[in-house]
Amino acid sequence: MSRFITPARCRAIANPLLGIRRFHFSVPLLVRTPLEEYNFKVEQGTLRDDPYQRKIISTLSIFHEMLSSYDPPKVETPAISDLKPKIGIRKVFGSFFGKGKNNGNTDVALADENAIKGIYLYGDVGCGKTMLMDLFYSTIPSHLPKKRIHFHQFMQHLHKRSHQLKIEHNHNDLDVIPLLAAEIAQDSTVLCFDEFQVTDVADAMLLRRLLMALLSPDHGVLLFATSNRAPDDLYLNGIQRVSFIPCIQLIKRQCRVIYLNSPTDYRKIPKPVSSVYYFPKPGVKWLSKTNQSNCKKHVEQWYEYFNSENDNQTILENHSLEVWGRSLNVPLSSPPTVAQFTFHDLCGKPMAAGDYLMLANSYQSFIVTDIPYLSIDVRDQVRRFITFLDAVYDAHGRLAVTAAAPFKDLFVEPEDLQKGNYMLYRRQQDKGGVEETFEDDELVVKHGFDKSIAKKASMFANDEEKFAFARALSRLQQMSTTDWIDNVRPLQ
Numbered sequence: 229m230s231r232f233i234t235p236a237r238c239r240a241i242a243n244p245l246l247g248i249r250r251f252h253f254s255v256p257l258l259v260r261t262p263l264e265e266y267n268f269k270v271e272q273g274t275l276r277d278d279p280y281q282r283k284i285i286s287t288l289s290i291f292h293e294m295l296s297s298y299d300p301p302k303v304e305t306p307a308i309s310d311l312k313p314k315i316g317i318r319k320v321f322g323s324f325f326g327k328g329k330n331n332g333n334t335d336v337a338l339a340d341e342n343a344i345k346g347i348y349l350y351g352d353v354g355c356g357k358t359m360l361m362d363l364f365y366s367t368i369p370s371h372l373p374k375k376r377i378h379f380h381q382f383m384q385h386l387h388k389r390s391h392q393l394k395i396e397h398n399h400n401d402l403d404v405i406p407l408l409a410a411e412i413a414q415d416s417t418v419l420c421f422d423e424f425q426v427t428d429v430a431d432a433m434l435l436r437r438l439l440m441a442l443l444s445p446d447h448g449v450l451l452f453a454t455s456n457r458a459p460d461d462l463y464l465n466g467i468q469r470v471s472f473i474p475c476i477q478l479i480k481r482q483c484r485v486i487y488l489n490s491p492t493d494y495r496k497i498p499k500p501v502s503s504v505y506y507f508p509k510p511g512v513k514w515l516s517k518t519n520q521s522n523c524k525k526h527v528e529q530w531y532e533y534f535n536s537e538n539d540n541q542t543i544l545e546n547h548s549l550e551v552w553g554r555s556l557n558v559p560l561s562s563p564p565t566v567a568q569f570t571f572h573d574l575c576g577k578p579m580a581a582g583d584y585l586m587l588a589n590s591y592q593s594f595i596v597t598d599i600p601y602l603s604i605d606v607r608d609q610v611r612r613f614i615t616f617l618d619a620v621y622d623a624h625g626r627l628a629v630t631a632a633a634p635f636k637d638l639f640v641e642p643e644d645l646q647k648g649n650y651m652l653y654r655r656q657q658d659k660g661g662v663e664e665t666f667e668d669d670e671l672v673v674k675h676g677f678d679k680s681i682a683k684k685a686s687m688f689a690n691d692e693e694k695f696a697f698a699r700a701l702s703r704l705q706q707m708s709t710t711d712w713i714d715n716v717r718p719l720q
């Protein structure tokens with residue numbers, strides 16, 4: 229059931245949440261609320277009815293109702309002459325907080341700076357945060373320009389754009405944040421970030437100022453962020469964390485912070501598993517003729533399947549992709565459907581997050597061959613593989629692999645491997661009891677992962693990386709379901 233919003237209704241619900249004394253009048257709009265959308269999906273059978281999610285949907289519906297009457301301010305691009313260092317940061321901040329130009333619109337200046345400007349939804353992996361955000365996103369009233377972006381990608385964009393702006397204005401010390409804030413606000417009033425996280429000091433400092441600007445009444449941006457971390461746990465133990473604390477306070481003050489405590493990891497719900505991941509049966513050696521022939525057949529079958537929708541069936545060897553002025557070699561590919569790499573080509577070379585994002589956005593499906601056993605000795609390769617997986621997962625891409633073992637057994641102690649040959653594994657010595665030392669691990673206690681996963685994740689020193697590793701295993705499981713394979717991102 230959908231409802232009509234009339235102008236009279238708009239007036240009645242205009243200000244309590246956003247605190248902005250401006251109304252949006254429109255002809256009656258056909259709007260489905262998040263609750264109606266959730267009910268619809270449950271009735272359709274696409275979603276299971278989850279009481280924890282349902283509770284959150286009610287809060288989202290209130291926020292949604294506020295959006296219906298929200299009229300964002302007109303954001304002006306700041307003058308470049310105001311952004312040169314001699315002017316001083318003070319003046320720049322002044323314009324963020326209402327002392328600068330506001331087009332003479334007193335409604336904007338009168339707006340309550342402490343009003344709720346967004347939702348910050350956090351919780352454990354696989355419990356439906358992204359699903360709830362996407363559902364909300366699809367119901368945002370059409371008069372509000374919106375953007376939904378993976379946070380990782382957003383940060384990449386910010387760094388790239390800052391660089392371009394400095395070149396464009398021929399000024400290396402230009403304070404680009406006001407320009408970035410204006411561009412973002414002009415482009416989108418509702419900004420949805422999936423997987424908000426802060427891992428390095430440059431991002432932390434940039435974000436603090438940018439969010440302050442975006443959420444200020446002059447810019448009027450509304451935020452929806454999902455995260456695996458509570459705001460107080462963001463950038464924990466990070467360098468100069470103290471300078472990031474105002475950003476945490478801002479999020480806590482201006483967003484409705486919601487903890488999704490659903491005990492269900494929907495990725496763990498058994499679904500029919502397709503055979504996208506090949507590994508030799510026990511007792512079959514990697515280099516044996518049987519295994520090599522099975523690998524070849526597996527790769528050919530999946531390549532053909534992934535490429536079946538492609539009008540152009542040509543297979544390119546060593547195709548070059550441009551990433552920020554550099555070229556990235558794709559050993560075998562049929563753009564835009566499928567790209568094939570050996571594990572060594574994909575993760576054994578100094579590739580960065582930007583390379584993997586570019587790949588994930590350029591191809592619909594990937595085949596990664598010859599994934600060896602992985603240990604602490606090749607931690608950098610594991611890190612890159614996780615970054616690659618996250619990028620492909622976020623782009624809803626497909627993945628087929630040939631590997632030395634199933635993913636749950638692939639991460640081993642270096643001493644259990646045959647020297648110099650990571651495709652071979654010696655019999656595991658009895659390690660009884662070792663996992664018990666992981667029963668108090670944060671991944672087990674706080675995030676509900678198995679102790680065996682916490683143990684494997686211990687190859688990483690830092691909590692963010694341990695968590696990313698455990699999440700990657702959960703995602704790999706989901707990416708091997710027929711549901712995932714059948715619902716690939718459409719070709720553009």
Ligand SMILES: Nc1ncnc2c1ncn2[C@@H]1O[C@H](COP(=O)(O)OP(=O)(O)OP(=O)(O)O)[C@@H](O)[C@H]1O
Pocket residue numbers: 274275276277278281351352353354355356357358359360423454455456494495699
């Ligand atoms: N109520 C539900 N019924 C059925 N499937 C669901 C439900 N909620 C979520 N899912 C599915 O479970 C999977 C995981 O959900 P989602 O990606 O939203 O989790 P998440 O909390 O964002 O996880 P992560 O923190 O790892 O990103 C998705 O495929 C999603 O569609």
